[in-house]
Amino acid sequence: MQGAKAGHGSIFVISSQVVSGQVGLKATMPALRAIGHETVTLPTTLLSAHPAAFPKNGAPPGGPIEPMQMVEIADWLLTAGALDNCAAILTGYLPSAAHIDAAAQIIAKIKAVNPHIFYCCDPICGDEGRLYLPEEVMHGLGDRLLPLADMATPNLYELQRLAGRDGFADQVEAVDAARDLGVAHMVVTSAPAAAERIAALAVTADEVLRCETARAPKAPYGMGDLFAALYLGLHLAEEPKALGIACATLAQMAAANMETSTLPHGPVHIAAAAIQDKLNI
Numbered sequence: 001m002q003g004a005k006a007g008h009g010s011i012f013v014i015s016s017q018v019v020s021g022q023v024g025l026k027a028t029m030p031a032l033r034a035i036g037h038e039t040v041t042l043p044t045t046l047l048s049a050h051p052a053a054f055p056k057n058g059a060p061p062g063g064p065i066e067p068m069q070m071v072e073i074a075d076w077l078l079t080a081g082a083l084d085n086c087a088a089i090l091t092g093y094l095p096s097a098a099h100i101d102a103a104a105q106i107i108a109k110i111k112a113v114n115p116h117i118f119y120c121c122d123p124i125c126g127d128e129g130r131l132y133l134p135e136e137v138m139h140g141l142g143d144r145l146l147p148l149a150d151m152a153t154p155n156l157y158e159l160q161r162l163a164g165r166d167g168f169a170d171q172v173e174a175v176d177a178a179r180d181l182g183v184a185h186m187v188v189t190s191a192p193a194a195a196e197r198i199a200a201l202a203v204t205a206d207e208v209l210r211c212e213t214a215r216a217p218k219a220p221y222g223m224g225d226l227f228a229a230l231y232l233g234l235h236l237a238e239e240p241k242a243l244g245i246a247c248a249t250l251a252q253m254a255a256a257n258m259e260t261s262t263l264p265h266g267p268v269h270i271a272a273a274a275i276q277d278k279l280n281i
Helices: 027-034 067-080 098-113 135-148 156-163 171-180 225-238 241-257
Strands: 011-020 040-047 061-065 086-091 118-121 185-191 197-202 208-214 275-279
Touching: 011 098, 011 118, 027 040, 027 067, 027 135, 027 225, 040 067, 040 098, 040 241, 061 067, 067 098, 067 185, 086 098, 086 225, 098 135, 118 225, 118 275, 135 185, 156 171, 156 185, 185 225, 208 225, 225 241
Parallel strands: 011 040, 011 086, 086 118
Antiparallel strands: 040 061, 185 197, 197 208, 208 275
16 A cells, blocks of 8 residues: 555544534544545444434434444455555544554554554543543543554543643643653644633644634534544645644634534635744743
8 A cells, every 4th residue: 555645645534423413524524625635434433413412302323333343344445445545544433442442453454554654543532521431432542542643632621631630720731741642743622721712732842833712602513523634634734824724714613603513514614824823832
């Protein structure tokens, strides 16, 4: 399998699938397509909708895909050449430790054929002060997938739990925790910021970029999926304003969709870059 050049080729996305709504794979695909990347997708679960989208109707029917079936599908895709043009792998929602193990197997097999393929882990496990997946999933993300990752995109609470911290007093403490996890490129969303603002931090060993935008009172489901896909695609395209563009696009979509719980159907319109500044941390 020939490795695709950065900024070209498709992205192999492993995440959740819903029938109604724009979360998981249905959020990542239009975001990556807007930057010029096609996708090869592998669902980890199939649900009627996001579990919180229709609270009056109870839990949506559906459930996880069998982990070994995921491995079998990926093996077939690899053998068939369907992943030959992939520039990167992106993992998102993984509902159990067994699914994390399956994802780790898949990534290892692809990297054995193409050692230079880029891997971004969106370590989905919680937000706003609570885990919404079992602790074993959070530990599996940290123990199995982050060591394989070239990039990770945790929100602030996920960073806190993965780094074993009690919380963060400021952006400096969040940067320290991000570096402690050992991933070369960490992008922390929902980072500490001034009132009515929300920040994202792009952290490497020798540089920290920050972008702050207006905080929407309410944001639709799928924003984390959308951000990870946008930032990854822009990074692969070697866009120097990747953080500012991704943050501005999310702020624009959050402001336009505050009255609904879901992202809109249709193409993602990329916004002009918000200001991103370099921190001396």
